[in-house]
Amino acid sequence: MTIMPKPSQNIPDRGIYERRESVVRSYSRAMPRQFNRAEHVWIHDDQGGRYLDFLAGCSTLNYGHNHPVLKQALLDYISADGITHGLDLHTDAKASFLEALETVILKPRGLDYRAMFTGPTGTNAVEAAIKLARKVTGRELVIAFTNGFHGMTLGALACTGNAAKRGGAGVPLSHVSHEPYDGYYGPDVDTADLLEQRLADPSSGLDAPAAIIVETVQGEGGLNAASPQWLRRIAAIAKRHGALLIVDDIQAGCGRTGGFFSFEEMGFTPDIVTLAKSLSGMGLPFALTLFRPELDQWSPGEHNGTFRGNNHAFVTADAALRHFWGDEGFIADVKRRGDLLAARLERLAADLGLSTRGRGMMRGIDVGSGEAAEAITSACFAQGLIIETSGAHDEIVKVLAPLVISDDELAAGLDILERCTRDVLAAAYDVAAE
Numbered sequence: 249m250t251i252m253p254k255p256s257q258n259i260p261d262r263g264i265y266e267r268r269e270s271v272v273r274s275y276s277r278a279m280p281r282q283f284n285r286a287e288h289v290w291i292h293d294d295q296g297g298r299y300l301d302f303l304a305g306c307s308t309l310n311y312g313h314n315h316p317v318l319k320q321a322l323l324d325y326i327s328a329d330g331i332t333h334g335l336d337l338h339t340d341a342k343a344s345f346l347e348a349l350e351t352v353i354l355k356p357r358g359l360d361y362r363a364m365f366t367g368p369t370g371t372n373a374v375e376a377a378i379k380l381a382r383k384v385t386g387r388e389l390v391i392a393f394t395n396g397f398h399g400m401t402l403g404a405l406a407c408t409g410n411a412a413k414r415g416g417a418g419v420p421l422s423h424v425s426h427e428p429y430d431g432y433y434g435p436d437v438d439t440a441d442l443l444e445q446r447l448a449d450p451s452s453g454l455d456a457p458a459a460i461i462v463e464t465v466q467g468e469g470g471l472n473a474a475s476p477q478w479l480r481r482i483a484a485i486a487k488r489h490g491a492l493l494i495v496d497d498i499q500a501g502c503g504r505t506g507g508f509f510s511f512e513e514m515g516f517t518p519d520i521v522t523l524a525k526s527l528s529g530m531g532l533p534f535a536l537t538l539f540r541p542e543l544d545q546w547s548p549g550e551h552n553g554t555f556r557g558n559n560h561a562f563v564t565a566d567a568a569l570r571h572f573w574g575d576e577g578f579i580a581d582v583k584r585r586g587d588l589l590a591a592r593l594e595r596l597a598a599d600l601g602l603s604t605r606g607r608g609m610m611r612g613i614d615v616g617s618g619e620a621a622e623a624i625t626s627a628c629f630a631q632g633l634i635i636e637t638s639g640a641h642d643e644i645v646k647v648l649a650p651l652v653i654s655d656d657e658l659a660a661g662l663d664i665l666e667r668c669t670r671d672v673l674a675a676a677y678d679v680a681a682e
């Protein structure tokens with residue numbers, strides 16, 4: 249298969265972006281093309297270039313671009329004049345989605361959650377989660393972790409570690425304490441012990457928290473994967489100290505780490521779970537906050553929003569849950585492909601003296617510096633592979649290929665990644681040796 253993009257000729261005037269789009273844009277700087285079509289694991293630009301997508305909307309496109317089953321469900325719904333916007337009114341689309349959530353996801357996993365439709369983006373689900381935890385416990389402090397990423401609105405941003413993102417707030421980000429994540433001080437320090445000690449000590453200065461919010465694999469913060477033992481400890485600590493455990497599954501959920509939820513089969517059950525990104529399955533904005541029924545202490549309308557429950561996203565999410573998550577073959581395939589990915593990355597890392605990170609289909613390779621990672625991702629883009637970085641110094645090249653990718657397509661993308669990684673690191677070595 250050839251996946252080299254064609255060299256761009258006759259590039260049309262792109263001045264409109266310079267003139268009218270805010271400089272806050274970011275991904276478009278690393279990938280300065282105009283994209284006009286996408287299907288499955290491929291995106292096309294208007295110059296005839298074709299790119300294999302190992303970014304997948306930062307894990308928003310786990311089922312690929314425009315999956316035919318999801319697309320057809322949405323086309324049928326629109327053609328029949330289904331409700332597009334209905335505030336939080338009951339609609340056919342909402343009922344069917346909730347039934348799918350109950351029968352395909354929650355019941356088979358023995359989970360009993362109420363679903364709260366928040367505003368449509370991930371940060372909205374996080375805001376609702378921490379607001380509910382504060383309301384239910386009557387406490388203010390939230391414990392988040394080093395390198396955690398939870399969104400850009402003030403409450404979620406306060407829980408986010410990244411200084412550059414935090415700096416945009418313009419006001420103090422308070423009522424959150426960032427404690428060391430699993431492995432933060434290396435393999436010999438158990439950071440769950442540290443947290444337990446601080447919470448148990450009435451003179452530690454750490455107040456009793458309303459919630460502990462955690463990603464099981466840190467998507468933006470470097471693909472650090474917490475161990476099941478550490479997560480169980482954190483769940484137990486939350487319980488012992490009267491705090492609610494929030495698992496932010498916005499990036500690691502929806503199959504990215506193997507199961508529908510990233511904490512499945514780990515021996516603990518979060519009090520609150522946030523989902524967004526791949527929840528709609530087709531890239532439509534849709535977020536959900538799930539919580540134990542006893543925590544459902546809102547008064548009607550106490551937390552609302554105009555775009556709560558995007559009916560088009562209900563339709564595609566419903567189709568995605570029934571089509572993929574009712575299918576044992578899909579689930580087994582994702583696990584198997586995650587193992588293939590791990591084996592390839594580990595082999596490359598071992599060869600080059602590097603290390604890998606992550607779990608399932610959410611893995612990356614630590615190439616030592618943000619400069620090297622950027623050189624590698626640019627080289628990949630020039631060869632027709634879209635791939636991005638993660639981590640405190642953007643030093644991790646991360647593979648977020650759609651879960652539905654074929655083994656051949658996965659291998660083709662990894663071939664490009666391997667070639668570019670070897671070339672960039674060899675060139676850096678040559679420069680250093682001169």
Ligand SMILES: *Cc1c(COP(=O)(O)O)cnc(C)c1O
Binds near residue numbers: 397468500525
């Ligand atoms: C992307 C992300 C968010 C924020 O979601 P948005 O839709 O960008 O607001 C929150 N938490 C995690 C773990 C994420 O990856």
